[in-house]
Amino acid sequence: MAEGDAQNEVTAGFLVIGDEILSGRTKDKNIGFLADYLTAIGIDLCEVRIVPDIRERIVEAVNELRARYTYIFTSGGIGPTHDDITADSIAAAFGVSIDVDPRARAILEAHYPPGQLTPARLRMARIPDGADLIENPVSKAPGFRIGNVHVMAGVPSIMQAMVDSIAPTLKTGAKMLSRTVDADLPESRLAERLAEIQQAFPETLIGSYPRTTDGRFTTQVVIRCRNEDSLERATSTVEEAVRQALA
Amino acid sequence: MAEGDAQNEVTAGFLVIGDEILSGRTKDKNIGFLADYLTAIGIDLCEVRIVPDIRERIVEAVNELRARYTYIFTSGGIGPTHDDITADSIAAAFGVSIDVDPRARAILEAHYPPGQLTPARLRMARIPDGADLIENPVSKAPGFRIGNVHVMAGVPSIMQAMVDSIAPTLKTGAKMLSRTVDADLPESRLAERLAEIQQAFPETLIGSYPRTTDGRFTTQVVIRCRNEDSLERATSTVEEAVRQALA
Numbered sequence: 001m002a003e004g005d006a007q008n009e010v011t012a013g014f015l016v017i018g019d020e021i022l023s024g025r026t027k028d029k030n031i032g033f034l035a036d037y038l039t040a041i042g043i044d045l046c047e048v049r050i051v052p053d054i055r056e057r058i059v060e061a062v063n064e065l066r067a068r069y070t071y072i073f074t075s076g077g078i079g080p081t082h083d084d085i086t087a088d089s090i091a092a093a094f095g096v097s098i099d100v101d102p103r104a105r106a107i108l109e110a111h112y113p114p115g116q117l118t119p120a121r122l123r124m125a126r127i128p129d130g131a132d133l134i135e136n137p138v139s140k141a142p143g144f145r146i147g148n149v150h151v152m153a154g155v156p157s158i159m160q161a162m163v164d165s166i167a168p169t170l171k172t173g174a175k176m177l178s179r180t181v182d183a184d185l186p187e188s189r190l191a192e193r194l195a196e197i198q199q200a201f202p203e204t205l206i207g208s209y210p211r212t213t214d215g216r217f218t219t220q221v222v223i224r225c226r227n228e229d230s231l232e233r234a235t236s237t238v239e240e241a242v243r244q245a246l247a
Numbered sequence: 248m249a250e251g252d253a254q255n256e257v258t259a260g261f262l263v264i265g266d267e268i269l270s271g272r273t274k275d276k277n278i279g280f281l282a283d284y285l286t287a288i289g290i291d292l293c294e295v296r297i298v299p300d301i302r303e304r305i306v307e308a309v310n311e312l313r314a315r316y317t318y319i320f321t322s323g324g325i326g327p328t329h330d331d332i333t334a335d336s337i338a339a340a341f342g343v344s345i346d347v348d349p350r351a352r353a354i355l356e357a358h359y360p361p362g363q364l365t366p367a368r369l370r371m372a373r374i375p376d377g378a379d380l381i382e383n384p385v386s387k388a389p390g391f392r393i394g395n396v397h398v399m400a401g402v403p404s405i406m407q408a409m410v411d412s413i414a415p416t417l418k419t420g421a422k423m424l425s426r427t428v429d430a431d432l433p434e435s436r437l438a439e440r441l442a443e444i445q446q447a448f449p450e451t452l453i454g455s456y457p458r459t460t461d462g463r464f465t466t467q468v469v470i471r472c473r474n475e476d477s478l479e480r481a482t483s484t485v486e487e488a489v490r491q492a493l494a
Contacts, residue, residue, distance in 0.1 A: 019454055022292045023423070024282030025469060026456065031297070035271030045269045047304070048297035050278070053454075057294070080435040081455035082442035120438030139464065155457055176270070188327040191367030195329035207266055207300075208328035209273065210402055217386065222272060 008226070010043045010173035013065035016050040017058055017076035017086050018154055029156045030075045037163055042175035043071065053077055058089035066093075066149050071170065073163075076154030078143060080120040087144070090151055091128035101127035104142050111140040135165045145169075174226045179235040183242040186210065186217040193241040194221065201234040203227060255473070257290045257420035260312035263297040264305055264323035264333050265401055276403045277322045284410055289422035290318065300324060305336035313340075313396050318417065320410075323401030325390060327367040334391070337398055338375035348374035351389050358387040382412045392416075421473040426482040430489040433457065433464035440488040441468065448481040450474060 014034055020026040031048055038045045046069055051057045058077075066072045077086030091098035104125035108117055124141035127133065134143035134150065136158055143152045143162050152162040183190060187210045198206045204225040211218055221238050225231040261281055267273040278295055285292045293316055298304045305324075313319045324333030338345035351372035355364055371388035374380065381390035381397065383405055390399045390409050399409040430437060434457045445453045451472040458465055468485050472478040 016295075019452065020456055020469070021278075022282055022295070023425075023471070024279060024284075024286050024292075025425075025454075027279040031268075032271060032274040035269055037271075039271050045271075046299060048263075048269070048295075050295035052293060079455070079457055080438040082438065082445050083454055118435060118439065120442075121435040123438070124435075155459070157459065178270075178272075188365060188368040188371070191327040191329065191370070192365070195367075198329050205266065207272075207330055208326070209267055210326055212402070212404065222267065224270070 008174040010071070010171055011046045011069040012038055012043050012071045012073060013069040014045060014048045015058075015061050015065060015072065015074040016048065016154075017053065017074055018050075019052045019083070021050050021076075022052055030154070030159050033156065033160060034073060034163065037167075039176060041167060041170070042172040043170065044173070044176065053083050053085055055085055055089045055092065058086065059093040062090060062093040062149060066147060070148065072149040074149065074151050075159050078124065078141070078151060078153055080123050080141075084123065086151060087126050087128065090146060090149060093149075094128060094130075094146055096129040096146070098126055098128045100125045101131075101133070103127075103133055107133075107140055107142060134162050137161050137165070176224050176226055177228060177231050178222055178224045179231060181221040181223070181235065181238045181242060183219045183221060183245070184213075184216070185219055185242070185245055187219040189245050190219060190221070190241060193245070194238070197234060197237050197241065200237070201225075201230060203230050204234045206234065206238070255421040257318070257418055258293045258316040259285055259290050259318045259320060260316040261292060261295045262305075262308050262312060262319060262321040263295065263401075264300065264321055265297075266299045266330070268297050268323075269299055277401070277406050280403065280407060281320060281322075281410065284414075286423060288414060288417070289419040290417065291420070291423065300330050300332055302332055302336045302339065305333065306340040309337060309340040309396060313394060317395065319396040321396065321398050322406050325371065325388070325398060325400055327370050327388075331370065333398060334373050334375065337393060337396060341375060341377075341393055341396075343376040343393070345373055345375045347372045348378075348380070350374075350380055354380075354387055354389060381409050384408050384412070423471050423473055424475060424478050425469055425471045426478060428468040428470070428482065428485045428489060430466045430468060430492070431460075431463070432466055432489070432492055434466040436492050437466060437468065437488065440492070441485070444481060444484050444488065447484070448472075448477060450477050451481045453481065453485070 077084045131144040131146040138158045187208045207222045209220045378391040378393035385405045399406045434455045454469045456467045
């Protein structure tokens with residue numbers, strides 16, 4: 001897994017905010033979505049954290065992650081209720097003020113019937129000073145970007161729409177390519193050869209993933225590399241190792 | 248969400264280790280399982296991190312989390328292949344040596360046919376000095392506990408069996424009770440009353456979770472509390488607020 005911000009590597013951290021994920025009440029669906037999405041556009045997701053709706057914990061995590069990766073994404077905690085404290089926490093993390101944003105207010109005013117933009121709903125227009133809005137085509141209340149941090153809703157359909165609207169603004173790296181080799185063997189029977197192949201192809205990342213198939217232990221070997229030629233040569237070598245182990 | 252280690256509060260952090268989760272290739276199933284399990288036995292899961300198979304990143308996360316919570320759990324990276332570096336990383340985090348453990352070796356020797364305990368498989372018997380083993384009824388290679396850190400497999404069926412074998416050894420807190428109130432309203436129409444109710448019942452945690460139901464925005468309100476009486480009174484107050492908002 002690539003880290004830092006070396007040539008052609010664009011990195012990301014993802015912060016999931018919400019007591020409901022940590023209690024088990026809600027099963028997160030955003031991590032897998034964002035992981036797939038970023039991989040597809042050539043951004044390496046390097047770390048995920050899930051933290052509760054506690055201001056100090058959000059501030060700490062945002063500040064640690066934003067210093068470390070090219071981009072940070074957050075999900076959760078930008079609704080109208082008292083437990084939605086993400087926007088205020090992000091403002092605190094950046095040391096900027098926060099208030100109702102005229103652009104966000106205009107979006108909500110256009111969306112709700114006259115007189116329906118209650119104080120609670122207006123909370124959703126609170127945006128840290130200096131942030132850009134992220135469009136929410138689903139339920140209108142916007143997310144926002146400040147610095148390298150992209151703040152999105154937790155509801156998966158809204159979060160996914162926000163990722164779509166952010167994606168064209170992101171710098172993307174050389175895409176990580178991958179090949180998968182399925183081996184009808186427990187991974188312990190491949191382990192020594194895979195270690196040798198990893199050493200022989202240091203520009204690749206070779207992962208070995210045990211699974212159970214029809215009650216047998218089998219293995220998926222995934223070879224990842226940014227260079228097509230190296231990827232093909234390493235994959236052929238793994239395939240040959242699997243054939244030999246099965247022979 | 249409770250933090251720290253105050254009276255009757257037992258806290259936990261969960262560290263998921265593996266490139267395959269961050270690339271999206273494997274969708275994590277362990278976070279939701281462990282969140283539900285710990286909630287059920289009265290332990291507060293306070294933070295989750297997902298990190299790649301990079302030693303420094305594992306060491307850093309383990310050391311930060313183990314200083315902060317009563318218990319740490321990890322999943323992933325304890326198999327026989329070159330990318331399984333969790334045990335060595337945990338030893339490094341604790342500053343202890345690591346070698347093939349006679350107890351773990353005996354388990355593997357009893358499991359594999361004579362001559363089949365290859366050097367790769369023997370890697371799975373590498374256990375940090377001073378650790379206790381965690382039984383693996385599924386595929387035998389054990390996990391381990393060192394200090395407050397419980398190191399488990401990433402394959403969900405094995406991880407779940409390991410949690411079952413650990414659970415009786417854990418100190419558990421007063422169980423967090425919860426009630427759910429479904430409201431056929433967007434959460435913005437409840438937000439002001441919920442904030443007031445949260446203030447009136449500071450011993451409870453009131454969460455508001457927007458969702459879409461048949462294309463409408465609806466809300467689940469979850470009231471959590473360790474005290475049954477407070478929980479019931481707060482829940483009744485929320486139910487009354489929903490009735491008034493619908494009227």
